[in-house]
Amino acid sequence: MSTREAILRAALRVIGEQGVAGLTNRRIVAEAGVSLGSLTYHFPSQPELLRQAMLLFAEDEAVRLGGLAEAHRAEGMTVEAAAAAVDTVLANLPLGIAEIASLELFLQAGRDPGLRDATARCFAAYDELALTILRALDIPDPERLAGPAVALVTGLQLRRLATGAPPATPAADALTILVRGAEPHRPRE
Structure with missing residues (x-):
């Protein structure tokens, strides 16, 4: 699984657990096991990530x-x-x-x-x-x-x-x- 897909799947898990309002960069990177830089490189904005x-x-x-x-x-x-x-x-x-x-x-x-x-x-x-x-x-x-x-x-x-x-x-x-x-x-x- 690519880093990009890992981030997306992590975002879906976080949304399922916390809702869209609970979707934070820290939660996503912790769930995906990637760096904050990787997250912002692949998805510069939350609307694009969603x-x-x-x-x-x-x-x-x-x-x-x-x-x-x-x-x-x-x-x-x-x-x-x-x-x-x-x-x-x-x-x-x-x-x-x-x-x-x-x-x-x-x-x-x-x-x-x-x-x-x-x-x-x-x-x-x-x-x-x-x-x-x-x-x-x-x-x-x-x-x-x-x-x-x-x-x-x-x-x-x-x-x-x-x-x-x-x-x-x-x-x-x-x-x-x-x-x-x-x-x-x-x-x-």
Whole structure:
């Protein structure tokens, strides 16, 4: 791992533990095991450090979600099977410093428009995974449903992270309700 990447990963850990407000040069260099000069050489400003950390997180997410998307391109998948697969993935995701760091950076992007391109890349990866699954399910107008599906999953994960408990309605059930509600109503025979 390069010094630059070590600094970025250290910044993400510090953000996850202390929040953006707790991100200091001393904490970053202690966490990364680098000199202050290395930090300021690679990142002369905190906004640039935050932007690059978000881009690294987005790149990691795109790779991780790309693998999930490939695994779910199977033909003949049912809505229920897809929802159960998403539920399993969510249940197995660790909820810790990395997830808190990403949420902190998403919130910071609300304050700092310079971070929005990086957060847009991350959400584009989420949308692409949703689109891949919705297309595999042959759901009509998947582009219209991808954003709400991502919002639903993100909200459920935020709730799980904030409360420490799974939501009362499992993600599989919530996604099935969302997708089934989006399907055109067919007359009963």
